[in-house]
Amino acid sequence: MTLSSQAATHAFVERPALMLRAEDVRKTFTLHGQGGIGIEALAGVSLDVERGECVVLVGPSGAGKSTLLRCLYGNYLASGGSIALRDEGAPLQHLAITGAAPHDILRLRRNVMGYVSQFLRVIPRVSALDIVAAPLMARHVDEDEARERAQTLLARLNVPRRLWPLAPATFSGGEQQRVNIARGLIARHRVLLLDEPTASLDTENRAVVASLITEARERGAAIVGVFHDEDTRERVATRVLTLEAPGSQAPLNEAA
Numbered sequence: 001m002t003l004s005s006q007a008a009t010h011a012f013v014e015r016p017a018l019m020l021r022a023e024d025v026r027k028t029f030t031l032h033g034q035g036g037i038g039i040e041a042l043a044g045v046s047l048d049v050e051r052g053e054c055v056v057l058v059g060p061s062g063a064g065k066s067t068l069l070r071c072l073y074g075n076y077l078a079s080g081g082s083i084a085l086r087d088e089g090a091p092l093q094h095l096a097i098t099g100a101a102p103h104d105i106l107r108l109r110r111n112v113m114g115y116v117s118q119f120l121r122v123i124p125r126v127s128a129l130d131i132v133a134a135p136l137m138a139r140h141v142d143e144d145e146a147r148e149r150a151q152t153l154l155a156r157l158n159v160p161r162r163l164w165p166l167a168p169a170t171f172s173g174g175e176q177q178r179v180n181i182a183r184g185l186i187a188r189h190r191v192l193l194l195d196e197p198t199a200s201l202d203t204e205n206r207a208v209v210a211s212l213i214t215e216a217r218e219r220g221a222a223i224v225g226v227f228h229d230e231d232t233r234e235r236v237a238t239r240v241l242t243l244e245a246p247g248s249q250a251p252l253n254e255a256a
């Protein structure tokens with residue numbers, strides 16, 4: 001893959017608030033099992049996110065919102081374009097996610113960028129409390145302090161205290177989602193990527209999540225998120241980016 005050399009940008013030096021820059025990001029999936037059909041999921045998205053901003057992605061189902069977030073997090077390798085994240089201490093104060101070594105991506109996930117998906121990845125036999133505290137433990141925060149912060153967040157998100165010592169496999173969808181949000185927010189990452197974190201929550205808990213997101217933003221986090229409900233979008237967005245569904249060059253067989 002050829003990366004745009006503009007990625008070697010001075011923007012992170014010149015703009016101290018800039019946290020994330022995506023330039024002309026493209027993503028095409030090749031369905032090897034289905035005749036190598038190419039699905040164009042992102043057709044050139046550019047985005048700068050500064051500290052204290054919450055950019056809300058909107059667009060129809062299939063427009064590539066989740067795909068963009070996964071590219072930003074380094075889960076998917078972009079097929080073209082470039083993505084750079086502020087990395088204090090690195091040359092020109094940023095690291096290109098596109099083309100970064102896996103250990104650099106893992107380091108940035110531990111220290112700089114957090115991601116909350118719609119569903120919790122349940123780990124058998126690990127308690128909700130430990131799942132939430134884990135990102136702090138990974139940073140060698142004192143165990144008692146990590147647990148205490150986890151408890152504070154779980155309480156704030158109305159996860160019943162009796163559930164804290166239990167593994168979340170048996171929790172309801174909304175309870176699992178709140179554990180997931182607590183885990184995603186506990187480490188106070190400077191960049192947060194949120195993919196429909198409130199989809200299975202009731203109105204009251206959606207409002208709690210909106211407040212937590214706003215607090216993170218006011219602390220200076222740079223946030224990119226997708227929110228299925230208008231109410232949450234309006235509460236948290238400082239800016240909206242609309243993604244259009246790219247014209248599919250190789251339409252799938254409708255009978256699939």
Ligand SMILES: Nc1ncnc2c1ncn2[C@@H]1O[C@H](COP(=O)(O)OP(=O)(O)OP(=O)(O)O)[C@@H](O)[C@H]1O
Pocket residue numbers: 029039040041059060061062063064065066067068
């Ligand atoms: N791993 C994958 N393999 C193949 N195609 C994929 C993959 N992930 C996403 N796609 C395709 O890319 C396109 C964009 O999907 P994406 O999940 O990013 O949409 P979205 O905007 O998040 O939609 P929704 O609002 O329904 O969540 C879709 O056409 C989807 O089928």
Ligand SMILES: [Mg+2]
Pocket residue numbers: 065066067
């Ligand atoms: Mg999605």
